[in-house]
Amino acid sequence: MISLTEAYVDSLAINSSAMKNGRDLVKKNSFPKLGKTSDETLIFGECKGSGKEPYHCSVDFVKPEEPVFRCSCPSRQFPCKHILGLMYAYALGNAFEITDIPDDIVEKREKAEKREEKREEKKKEPVGEAAAKRKKTNQSTLLKKIASQLEGIELLEKLIQQLTNSGLGSLDKKTVKTFEDQSKQLGNYYIPGLQTAFRGLLFELNASNEASSSEQKESLYTSIVESLGVLHTLVKKSREYLTARMDNPESSIDSETTLEEWIGHAWQLIELREHGRVHPSTELVQLSFLSYTDQARSEFVDEGYWLSLLNGRIDVTRTYRPFRAAKHIREEDSWYQVVQTEELFMYPGELNARVRWEASTQREMAADDFAAIRNAAHKSFPEAVKLVKNQIKNPLSDKFPVLLLFYTEIGQIDDTLVIVDAQGKQIQLANIAFPDHDTTSLIPYLNKQYVKDQAILVKFGHMMDKNQLQAQPLSIVSSNEIIRLLY
Template sequence: MISITEAYVDSLAINASAMKNGRDLAKKKSFPMLGKSADESLIFGECKGSGKEPYRCSVDFVKPEEPVFRCSCPSRQFPCKHILGLMYAYALGSSFVTADIPADIVGKREKAEKREEKREEKKNEPQGEVSPKKKKTNQAALLKKIAAQLEGISLLEKLIHQLTQAGLGSLDKKTLKTLEDQSKQLGNYYIPGLQIAFRGLLLEIGSANDLKDKESIYSAIVENLGTLHTLVKKSRDYLSARLDNPDSPIDIETTLEERIGHAWQLAELKEHGRVRSGAELVQLAFLSYTDHARGEFVDEGYWVDLNSGRIDITRSYRPFRAAKHMREEDSVYQVVMPQELFMYPGEINARVRYEEAALRDAVTGDYVKIRDAAHRIFPDAIKQVKNQIKNPLSEKHPALLLSYAEIRRMDNEFVIMDEQGKAIILSDVAFPDRATTPLIPLLNKEVVHHQAMLVIFGHDMETNRLRVQPISIVTSNEIIQLLY
């Protein structure tokens, strides 16, 4: 017998609009026919559409952990609003008539069973002693691609030169538009990461020109311009070395390949040993934001691994043009146990990804593990952060879990103190548009002392000091998310 709740259906919707449309169909009783199999492993129905014929939809729970959604509508959304409406109708208690499983679904189930049998047979076939050969790289194609990348880098250098020659203070909208149009040519040279970095700089300059106090953010723009210059230089050196020696291995330790534009495939990460098993992840924070330079919506989660204490990041991208057809990520409140956890190259906070995972509810012991994994001595954590951010190409806002003895107000600012009395100032340094520090006075007194806090570091250029933005607080029995 299947169990469908409204929360479960909500989790399947690709966005809030799909969720609303599905609920509306159920509430407006747009299903003249609702049926279920005798064992309740299948629900199906007919939904009124714009045409003469109704849309036929079904949800097959023959494998409860892998439900199969089917609908005759032409929508590219998956699951579509008709399937969501069908499940909402079931969750809200609509009457479903017990009926025979439709013949077409019986046929599809049989085909699926045969495919599964073939997979099992292939899996159980005895393997020969000779392991399959590793796929050989097409060296000629690789050399051609690298040569094109180097050509694109030369073009990017010319655009940067035009930018700096004109002077940041004198750049008007027309000049920026011309540079933006010229930067589109970079799309022909297999360097999308570098193209995005340059476009981001142009957008930043454009936003500064709209402000009255331009000087307030020009120092940040100059710093980003310097970072882009370093990225271009290191990219050229790296690619030139690979052009001279195409057998040299791809860089799997730093983010350079990704910043040039390489999109890591899971098979690649696994081939290079960048996968771990046995992880148990708890989400400490989640946010969605718009990356105009990429032309994508980004869903980002901050996670702690209960077994290693690592703080990892999940990040999924939804291009503007296809966003309505892609499922939005959301906050997760259970412990996630991935079958395999794939790790992208990175530093303090590596990006991770998983395909299949089991879930369980968090228990008190989990929160204790998280608190025990926090850094107890602030200078040690600060040293680790400084070692990362002094590299021009490193992430400038690393996240760490800090154990604090007290949250205190000092000189009109909030600080967290470690057990040795060392203080770090709390400030909205990483996400100024999502202020979390003003939430500190609203915390219960119970969490002001001896808890753990997930923070994101940032460098305050005016004071030349590191500050941290509070993201979440972990107590002995809960996670208080300040960013979600």
């Protein structure tokens, strides 16, 4: 038996407009026929549409954690307003007639069961055997792709040289626009990640041209020089790696570093499984969440930082919503329950690897969960800083790693807020990672009980002008709640 609430249905809608349209269908009595099975694992109905024939929609809860939505309408929204309306009708207590499962859904359930059986069989397949199957990839095709990638890297190197030879300080909007047009050619060489990195540099150059103060220009110039260094390293390492694969096409793809992702490889779950990057039965708690715009990728990004209750690792989920298709893709939201995954897939990464799962269940947080989170926090600031420095010294590493720290108090030195560990070591707080989201100024408004002996999730960053590490506060974890400063 299913239990639907209005809040749950709200969470499934891709935006507020979809919520309103779904509710309006119920208010207008647009469902002349509503049905459900005796075990209430399936609800279905007919909804009046713009045509003569009604739309047939259903929600199948045969796997409660993975409901299946079906509708005969042409809408590209998922779930569409008719499915949302059907669920709102159920949640609001409308009458559903108990009846047999429609024949078409019986057939679809059978097909789904067969697909699930095949997936389970693949999971049981030995890693070596699975890897052997993937090696059957046409070598001629692979070599042609690598040759094209190397050609694209040569083009990227020429663009970088032209850019630097032109003089960074003399690049106006018109010149940058010319480079933007030229960078589109990189899309023909299977290196979308490198293309995005170059576009990111061009966005920084445009921002520098638009900066109003010398201080802003200086800060952006420092970032531009750093981005050039990253691109130089990318060109060098990508060429070396792809040349080695060209010489030995039987060699395995790099699954230990982020280089493949920098080049533009989109990891498939089957690949992660083959390389042993999957962990069974994991429990996760989301400590922070933010949606932001990535202009270089032309995408919206939904980013969440999660702590594993099993090993204390903090990893990240990222969902990308391309600008052109954003209205058809549901935006991710914050999670406040413990998420229990059957399998946790981990992408190559360092302190905060990207993770993903296919199926999960949720449970409410308990006192033991808060205790586990706090116990996972780093007690020694020097040791935490050492971890951060070891990562950011690598040009291709994430320059804004996230850690959970335990502080004995929050203090203030002049106009600067600091957190202090048990040995009296300090870390400055500043809006360095998300300068457009001021979280540091919220700290003084905390209740006094949170000023001492709490865990704090921070995102580190290196202030180039001061040659100093600073941290931006994201969340505070007490013994019974998570206070999110960023959302």
